[in-house]
Amino acid sequence: MFASVQAPEISGMDVIMVRVEADASEGLPSMYMVGDLNHQVKEAQDRIRSALKNYGISLPPRRLTINLAPASIRKAGTRFDLPIAAAVLAAIGRIPPECLKDTMLAGELGLDGSIARVSGVLPSVLKAEQVGIKKCIVPRENEEEGRRALEFCREKSDLRVIGIGSLGEFLAWCRGTLQEYKPPASNKHRSEKEEPDIDFSEVKGQYAAKRAAVLAAAGFHNLLLCGPPGVGKSMIARRIPTILPALTPDEWLEIMKVYSIAGILGDEDQQIRQRPFRAPHHTASPQSLSGGGKYPSPGEISLAHRGVLFLDEFPEFSRRALEVLRQPLEDRKITISRVHGTYEFPACLMLIGAMNPCPCGYYPDMNRCRCRPGDIARYQSRLSAPILDRIDLFAEVESVSYEELQGKSENTGTSQEMRRLVERAAAMQKERYRDEKIRFNSELGPSQTDRYCTMDREGSSLLREIFEKLDLSARAYYRVLRVARTAADLEGSEIIRAEHISEAVSYRRIQ
Ligand SMILES: [Zn+2]
Structure with missing residues (x-):
């Protein structure tokens, strides 16, 4: 039987959706993994075998092929453990394939079947929403992070984030018997307005x-x-x-x-x-x-x-x-x-x-x-x-x-x-x-500096005087103007005046 599920791959700051496919067919008992995988992804099969065994599931004597598509992207990391295990479970008929429809999974499996946190859950959930996925199953430790991402999704989004702590909980979720997890009422939600303790x-x-x-x-x-x-x-x-x-x-x-x-x-x-x-x-x-x-x-x-x-x-x-x-x-x-x-x-x-x-x-x-x-x-x-x-x-x-x-x-x-x-x-x-x-004055390039740093007459003649007296370079000239722009902004003044120029010059490098 064939089954597939979505999983996120992180490349730099981008998230790429990867389709994890599993197929169980007649043949010599074996597990093949293909799709440009690094060693961490390949090691998943050992973790999966042992995690499944802990739940009394042994792999049937079939030829299992696992493919991570598209093959053009190199896959790395341990976040594919859970999606691969899920696709295998569906392919061998231990969970209904409908469970994996419109679903994204991510999580690292321990040998005992526990699921450990992975990186990049927040952008992964955002990406899932973009591509029309309805359910994101993530490690429990990442659940809050995943839910935070929902705050940035479209208002009408019906995406759900489900946190699970073990492979057992995943199986329960597939059967529809997963108890809703209530996080312990710790001081987790400290007041947003909490003042920093330094001043x-x-x-x-x-x-x-x-x-x-x-x-x-x-x-x-x-x-x-x-x-x-x-x-x-x-x-x-x-x-x-x-x-x-x-x-x-x-x-x-x-x-x-x-x-x-x-x-x-x-x-x-x-x-x-x-x-x-x-x-x-x-x-x-x-x-x-x-x-x-x-x-x-x-x-x-x-x-x-x-x-x-x-x-x-x-x-x-x-x-x-x-x-x-x-x-x-x-x-x-x-x-x-x-x-x-x-x-x-x-x-x-x-x-x-x-x-x-x-x-x-x-x-x-x-x-x-x-x-x-x-x-x-x-x-x-x-x-x-x-x-x-x-x-x-x-x-x-x-x-x-x-x-x-x-x-x-x-x-x-x-x-x-x-x-x-x-x-x-x-x-x-x-x-x-x-x-x-x-967004900020420090980002002003030379032409923008000319456009946005308007000086009054005194300011302009003071800068000329300083420029000539101190023999400033062009870079130093723009640096002084950028800082003077900020000094004027602190006063709410669109025009840069002499006092702003002299303040900016006072913070110049002495060399
Ligand atoms: Zn010294």
Whole structure:
């Protein structure tokens, strides 16, 4: 007998529907699997045999052929275990073939018949809806993720997501006797409005650095924080997600897709409430940043999509790791080439780097700095020009005075106050760029900068004066204008004035 069912294959960020076919015919008892499969898919037959045995089902002495179509696509991973088992069960007459009609299955089988979570369930359910599938059977651990996808389906969609924990439950579902599973009433559904437990009010003083954070958040500019050790550079960076504009539903979906495909959506610490903040260590390999493996999945750069990628000890990252950053910073996506194809992952992120001014950390305080001049230059030159060119804002973080630590100084801003400014600038950019492909000032190309960065007379003559005096390059000129555009947006001004130009210049790289 012949049976077939649909299953998702993930290729980069895309989902391709694969038809899993099984045929049982007369012949020598055997199981053949075809359809361009990698070793993980081929190993499925051993897991299936043993899982079935645990439910008292042994394969009949028939010739079983399993085909995964289309054959032109390489299939990888363990998510085909459950669909293959289901197709086999239907082909040998243990379940009615109607059960598999308009159904998508995904799940990894354990030898005991348990079903383990797989990656990419959220985009798989979305794809299933597109192609008219009516039922998605997914591992119980992925059930909530699958249901979340339903929120993004058409209103009239009659797609159902069913979570199962074992092959036994699958058999029960086919017989129509599966008990509805009630998740334990844990603190799973924490309030959506839960405030983050960190706040910019904890950063005392640091007026200039906090202002740079507001500028960065408002225009999605890349930012480099420079200062001696222990002054709060990473404290500032970690609080930037608390002032970024609220996620739009589309952005939320984009982020969830990335996390789903990386297989970490739904982990306790990966509840997506606000924009991501990723902080890989400086020993991170280039592959862990870009997304490694034979069949790559998203790396740190893509996990920071629509949020912040924080690189502490920025110059300590290996040259190759920094090199990996170049393309995504320019293209806002990352492309990985492998034997089986080219994969693309989104990477629209804000890079925040933190560095000491010199190897010991105390330059230019010559009373404390013990570095030789050559060491300082070498240390700073580890950041190559192409990377530095993508950083719009350079801010110095200074030592905090005793009064500031005691909280006796003026309040330099809470996250809520800072975010209010950011939201205003975000609204102005949304309106201004409604017909453009860009969303933030940091994305302005040269011709767009000319079009959208209108200066008044004083602003224009100040920029000319600075340009000539400091001998700015064309790149630096556009960088200053982009940041000035954000400074004006924070004030709700369409016209860039002299004070916006001078503020932008103050966050310029000093070199
Ligand atoms: Zn030093």
